[in-house]
């Protein structure tokens with residue numbers, strides 16, 4: 490049984506995509522690490538399948554360059570990224586641990602016109618010296634920033650856990666045996682991966698990154714990069730809701746939200762504002778928390794902040810309980826189905842994030858483990874079959890608004906579960922996970938992050954402008 494930490498589901502990184510940006514970035518770092526003992530004067534990178542079809546819009550080429558330069562996506566100042574990329578593009582030089590080599594991204598990053606049989610998101614890296622191949626590695630970016638190769642698989646995969654969880658039913662059995670909440674068993678599992686004090690630090694870092702991301706999104710207007718001329722909307726919504734456009738610091742902004750009116754419509758708009766803010770930042774290659782992907786990174790912060798601002802917030806420990814519960818649901822979908830849009834369409838991104846958020850919210854609002862799983866099931870049930878059709882290959886249309894919709898559905902699902910009886914529910918979470926996987930396998934490839942179907946197909950004029 491595969492062991493996955495919730496901190497593999499929630500990762501701090503930069504936008505716009507976990508499978509097309511963070512995964513390739515990580516693969517490039519793994520490749521340069523494997524080259525440490527080799528001499529080479531050229532590196533060629535081959536991108537296959539969905540990575541090739543939407544890689545330009547998803548900044549896969551830029552991510553590969555940053556990875557080959559061995560930058561860490563978690564710590565790189567995102568404002569430095571444009572100058573680092575243009576430095577390589579203008580000089581055609583790449584600094585590596587073995588010296589500076591000639592590297593022209595337009596010559597040495599190959600967008601291949603085919604799919605590789607290993608995975609829809611496959612990369613091949615080749616290093617050579619004077620025309621002779623010295624090293625070749627094949628990687629698959631399998632969604633959510635997870636990368637697999639013949640030599641390395643997912644993080645922490647073989648750690649033995651006190652509560653090994655494969656299915657939703659395992660969660661029910663463990664929580665009934667121990668008479669505890671989902672987050673309690675996840676906490677004990679996480680202690681098999683890392684020390685308790687580190688876990689607390691990681692939760693703090695996730696919360697800080699989510700909050701800062703929403704704040705920055707609410708402070709920034711203008712047009713998103715990429716050529717579609719999508720205007721940012723979070724700042725305008727924030728202004729509409731508070732009557733104030735600029736804040737001198739984040740605390741002032743938080744106080745303004747707390748003081749703003751709380752009608753149904755206004756709270757509903759705040760939820761959209763939080764989600765749009767994150768995904769506008771994500772589309773700008775800024776720092777976000779992958780949860781479980783970057784395209785869907787706005788759903789969980791939007792629902793978490795809905796809880797923080799508009800429910801009976803029970804303090805920082807509630808954030809841990811929310812994220813642990815949500816993260817474990819993400820693990821279930823990764824094990825039983827997929828969190829990769831190139832494999833399962835947008836149901837695997839927005840659908841999974843909505844299911845995660847619904848469970849997290851239900852736990853902190855006092856729901857039982859069964860109710861949390863019921864909320865998760867309801868949220869996914871109404872995302873089944875959702876296709877991935879990003880216009881111009883950019884993570885903007887329909888992606889940004891889709892996060893607002895995923896957040897609203899999560900809250901509705903949680904409310905239904907909190908008022909419902911899970912023992913009489915017709916559909917169980919494990920059934921909906923299997924159904925999502927079946928649907929993924931039946932889905933036409935046009936709708937799996939290729940921009941060959943749906944809105945992307947019907948808006949060719951817009952694509953031509955990019």
Ligand code: SF4
Pocket residue numbers: 784785830834835836838839876877878879884885886887888889891938
């Ligand atoms: S349509 Fe959905 S799955 Fe596809 S890139 Fe956008 S958010 Fe991700």
